[in-house]
Amino acid sequence: MSTTRSSLMTFREALALGLRREMEEDPSVFVFGLDVPDHKRIFGSTVGLLEQFGPTRCFGTPLSEEGMTGVALGAALAGLRPVHVHIRADFLLLGMNQLVNMVSNVRYMSGGRLRVPLVIRAIIGRGWGQSAQHSKSMHGIFAHIPGLKVALPTSPQDAYGLLRSAIRDDNPVLLLEHRWLYDVEGEVDEDRLVPIGPAELLRTGDAVTVLSTSWMNVEAMKAAEVLARRGIELEVINVRTVSPLEPDLLIESVRKTRRCLVADYDWSFCGFSAELADTVSRACFGSLRHPVERLGFAHVPCPTTRPLENQFYPSAVDIIRTSERMMGLSETDLSRESFYSYEQRFKGPF
Amino acid sequence: MLQKSSNPISSKQVKPSEEELSFPREEALQLYKELFLTRWAETRIRQEYGKDEMKTPVHLGVGGEAIPIGVCHTLPAGTAAFGTYRNHSLYLALTGDVDGFFAELYGKLTGPGKGKSGSMHLCNPEKGLMATSAVVATTLPVAVGMALAHRYQDKSSPVVAFFGDGALEEGVFWESLNFASLHRLKILFVCEDNGLAIHTPTSHRQGFRSIPEAVSGFRCQVASGDGSDVVGVVQKARELLQRMESDGMPGFLHLTYYRFLEHVGPNEDFDKGYRRRPTPEELERLDPLLRYEKLLRRNGFSEGDLRAVQDEVQQRVDRAVQAARSAPFPGREELLTDLFS
Numbered sequence: 186m187s188t189t190r191s192s193l194m195t196f197r198e199a200l201a202l203g204l205r206r207e208m209e210e211d212p213s214v215f216v217f218g219l220d221v222p223d224h225k226r227i228f229g230s231t232v233g234l235l236e237q238f239g240p241t242r243c244f245g246t247p248l249s250e251e252g253m254t255g256v257a258l259g260a261a262l263a264g265l266r267p268v269h270v271h272i273r274a275d276f277l278l279l280g281m282n283q284l285v286n287m288v289s290n291v292r293y294m295s296g297g298r299l300r301v302p303l304v305i306r307a308i309i310g311r312g313w314g315q316s317a318q319h320s321k322s323m324h325g326i327f328a329h330i331p332g333l334k335v336a337l338p339t340s341p342q343d344a345y346g347l348l349r350s351a352i353r354d355d356n357p358v359l360l361l362e363h364r365w366l367y368d369v370e371g372e373v374d375e376d377r378l379v380p381i382g383p384a385e386l387l388r389t390g391d392a393v394t395v396l397s398t399s400w401m402n403v404e405a406m407k408a409a410e411v412l413a414r415r416g417i418e419l420e421v422i423n424v425r426t427v428s429p430l431e432p433d434l435l436i437e438s439v440r441k442t443r444r445c446l447v448a449d450y451d452w453s454f455c456g457f458s459a460e461l462a463d464t465v466s467r468a469c470f471g472s473l474r475h476p477v478e479r480l481g482f483a484h485v486p487c488p489t490t491r492p493l494e495n496q497f498y499p500s501a502v503d504i505i506r507t508s509e510r511m512m513g514l515s516e517t518d519l520s521r522e523s524f525y526s527y528e529q530r531f532k533g534p535f
Numbered sequence: 536m537l538q539k540s541s542n543p544i545s546s547k548q549v550k551p552s553e554e555e556l557s558f559p560r561e562e563a564l565q566l567y568k569e570l571f572l573t574r575w576a577e578t579r580i581r582q583e584y585g586k587d588e589m590k591t592p593v594h595l596g597v598g599g600e601a602i603p604i605g606v607c608h609t610l611p612a613g614t615a616a617f618g619t620y621r622n623h624s625l626y627l628a629l630t631g632d633v634d635g636f637f638a639e640l641y642g643k644l645t646g647p648g649k650g651k652s653g654s655m656h657l658c659n660p661e662k663g664l665m666a667t668s669a670v671v672a673t674t675l676p677v678a679v680g681m682a683l684a685h686r687y688q689d690k691s692s693p694v695v696a697f698f699g700d701g702a703l704e705e706g707v708f709w710e711s712l713n714f715a716s717l718h719r720l721k722i723l724f725v726c727e728d729n730g731l732a733i734h735t736p737t738s739h740r741q742g743f744r745s746i747p748e749a750v751s752g753f754r755c756q757v758a759s760g761d762g763s764d765v766v767g768v769v770q771k772a773r774e775l776l777q778r779m780e781s782d783g784m785p786g787f788l789h790l791t792y793y794r795f796l797e798h799v800g801p802n803e804d805f806d807k808g809y810r811r812r813p814t815p816e817e818l819e820r821l822d823p824l825l826r827y828e829k830l831l832r833r834n835g836f837s838e839g840d841l842r843a844v845q846d847e848v849q850q851r852v853d854r855a856v857q858a859a860r861s862a863p864f865p866g867r868e869e870l871l872t873d874l875f876s
Binding site: 215241246247249251252253254255256257258259260261262263264265267282283286287290291292293294295296297298299300301331332334355356429 | 615646651652658660661666668674675676677678679680682684685687688706707714717872873875876
């Protein structure tokens with residue numbers, strides 16, 4: 186018998202399990218949002234909760250994103266621990282007034298008298314024509330606001346552990362979950378929470394440090410696998426908390442590799458990638474062998490059609506090519522490589 | 536350029552309430568003390584504001600004091616309240632914290648928000664004032680969420696949310712009323728209707744016939760009244776809270792009043808042309824303090840009774856102003872504290 190409670194599960198199962206464990210341990214935790222208790226259960230991430238905890242602790246809402254964000258805040262101020270779910274992060278924009286004028290402010294404005302133990306989960310869409318209003322991440326926008334914590338789970342362990350940490354946090358935490366990651370399988374140790382703050386070293390290398398967020402971790406690991414075949418080792422760091430940023434691991438890595446590529450899952454312009462580039466550039470200025478490079482979304486709304494969508498998003502190929510340029514290497518022959526194609530797992534429509 | 540239908544100046548000329556004062560003597564004087572306290576506190580703000588020490592935009596509530604004071608008078612212990620930027624009467628009625636009030640307006644460490652909230656975001660959760668906000672209608676869903684939490688936690692106390700007539704033009708007002716009505720939450724919505732959004736009258740803003748009619752389609756108890764009459768406000772609020780209790784529905788209390796001063800700042804603005812000064816006869820009806828004093832006199836209270844209250848309040852307020860002026864500002868270390876727990 187193993188002493189750890191560890192098992193293989195998908196990201197979506199890890200989310201549902203994390204929620205269930207917190208709801209079992211703390212009766213003040215409840216989960217709500219449009220379609221949370223319906224037959225699809227937010228892509229499976231709220232499965233079993235209605236049956237186990239009933240409609241007081243797991244319920245759907247009207248189409249009122251601002252109102253429901255305020256409701257979540259009010260419940261949090263009363264000492265409950267709400268988890269508010271959005272099936273797409275894009276809908277969070279309707280709640281921006283509450284997020285930016287109230288949720289993030291009330292503790293500070295009250296001189297520290299109020300506490301806001303509030304979790305907002307929102308899904309980042311991609312692929313099969315999600316287009317401009319079902320595909321945004323916007324973690325850079327949210328992290329720009331003082332008083333909001335922002336995290337991006339990548340692995341099932343992240344999903345389970347960051348969600349549980351977020352629920353236990355006495356501050357507002359926004360979790361942005363990439364739709365494609367819902368199918369990713371991985372070991373989840375039920376006894377291991379993932380703290381909000383520290384980044385995670387995914388792969389050790391000496392050539393280039395790749396700082397990646399959300400789905401870009403998958404692309405970075407693929408790029409590392411390809412380059413490793415010619416003896417080039419990327420160091421990949423999963424920057425899973427955007428705010429508050431803990432940069433120590435990032436700086437330590439770049440001091441070692443002396444090259445840094447930021448692969449962010451968001452627009453580049455005025456984005457989180459610029460914050461990371463600035464942080465490591467200033468901390469590692471004397472040891473850098475190349476200016477910090479950044480990859481992110483093209484500076485346009487996400488197009489619908491597949492060929493343009495492919496151009497919009499950065500990929501493993503971009504990470505490979507940028508790394509090669511930073512090191513002054515010739516281009517690797519990628520003609521026989523097989524890169525991730527969502528059609529293998531995600532056939533839409535949503 | 537008279538004001539339109541929802542404004543008390545042109546609404547039908549109801550005589551000031553001639554009803555008997557139905558409160559015991561102590562309670563009647565307590566209400567007077569609260570009315571006079573907020574009026575005197577704001578009078579002192581108007582006197583001191585020009586010294587440029589009180590660096591916070593003030594939205595004075597002169598003319599509207601009877602609404603928060605009358606409603607709060609009826610609320611059971613444990614009620615959570617939410618308000619707007621025009622919150623001075625609400626703050627003082629709920630907390631009685633004159634020292635903290637002035638300290639906050641002077642931006643001092645001894646204020647309830649340590650100078651981080653100022654006038655527009657005054658709050659004091661320990662005394663039941665959870666939050667006030669400068670962005671119209673933003674506290675409404677938060678109040679609804681607290682009412683939801685009260686049910687979840689089996690608390691019987693209600694939540695009350697104050698807001699102006701302009702809030703009805705914000706989408707989140709309807710989202711909040713809808714959710715509260717859907718879930719039959721114990722929340723009292725109190726509309727403080729002065730017929731003006733900054734300087735724009737209701738007739739230029741609202742496409743519905745009246746506020747009570749517009750909300751009447753919701754599963755919610757609705758009542759209307761004259762917000763300049765503190766006795767009437769107390770009665771209306773009491774009745775509505777009872778109806779909410781017996782029917783298990785939210786309540787919506789619509790009260791009109793006259794804003795005597797400019798939207799923000801210490802001055803009158805009758806010379807700006809968008810409205811006229813009330814006549815002396817109108818003043819008697821529209822000024823809740825004058826009106827209540829008249830009622831008290833009619834009911835056997837002497838000038839000495841009123842003077843005693845006034846003296847006590849004035850001394851208390853003057854001491855608070857002095858204490859606030861000499862209190863320390865927050866130190867540099869306060870800038871980055873209180874962001875996260």
